[in-house]
Amino acid sequence: MAKIRESRRWRFAVVGSLATVLSFILLNIFWYLGLSPIWANTVSTGLCMIFSFVLNKNYTFRSHDKNYLREIVLFIIFTLLGLWVIQNLVMFGLLTVLPVEWSEAVRLNGAKLLATGASTAWNFMTYSKIIWQKK
Numbered sequence: 037m038a039k040i041r042e043s044r045r046w047r048f049a050v051v052g053s054l055a056t057v058l059s060f061i062l063l064n065i066f067w068y069l070g071l072s073p074i075w076a077n078t079v080s081t082g083l084c085m086i087f088s089f090v091l092n093k094n095y096t097f098r099s100h101d102k103n104y105l106r107e108i109v110l111f112i113i114f115t116l117l118g119l120w121v122i123q124n125l126v127m128f129g130l131l132t133v134l135p136v137e138w139s140e141a142v143r144l145n146g147a148k149l150l151a152t153g154a155s156t157a158w159n160f161m162t163y164s165k166i167i168w169q170k171k
Contacts, residue, residue: 063077074128092168
């Protein structure tokens with residue numbers, strides 16, 4: 037059982053890393069196109085949710101549950117709390133305290149990186165304990 041939990045953590049880390057890289061790329065594209073940092077983050081993380089759901093369901097947690105509606109609704113609720121509430125609050129807080137002498141891009145991406153840690157911990161906990169818990 038411990039090996040299964042360990043491999044699930046590694047799979048989560050791989051999926052999360054891929055989703056995070058994609059999210060950073062999209063964040064910077066939307067910011068470059070003129071969206072504010074918080075809106076750019078909201079849009080980029082929202083788009084990455086689809087990618088994350090499919091890979092976490094099928095690869096990380098290897099769920100065969102046919103109750104897709106339950107999984108999708110719970111995934112959306114908990115992921116949005118993690119990405120749009122926790123991550124944006126952490127980013128907002130960091131953007132107000134990071135040195136203004138740093139470039140906007142460094143401040144934005146530094147805040148995003150630290151905020152991602154907070155939302156990642158939340159996501160793994162809720163995914164493994166609530167959405168795709170082993171019965």
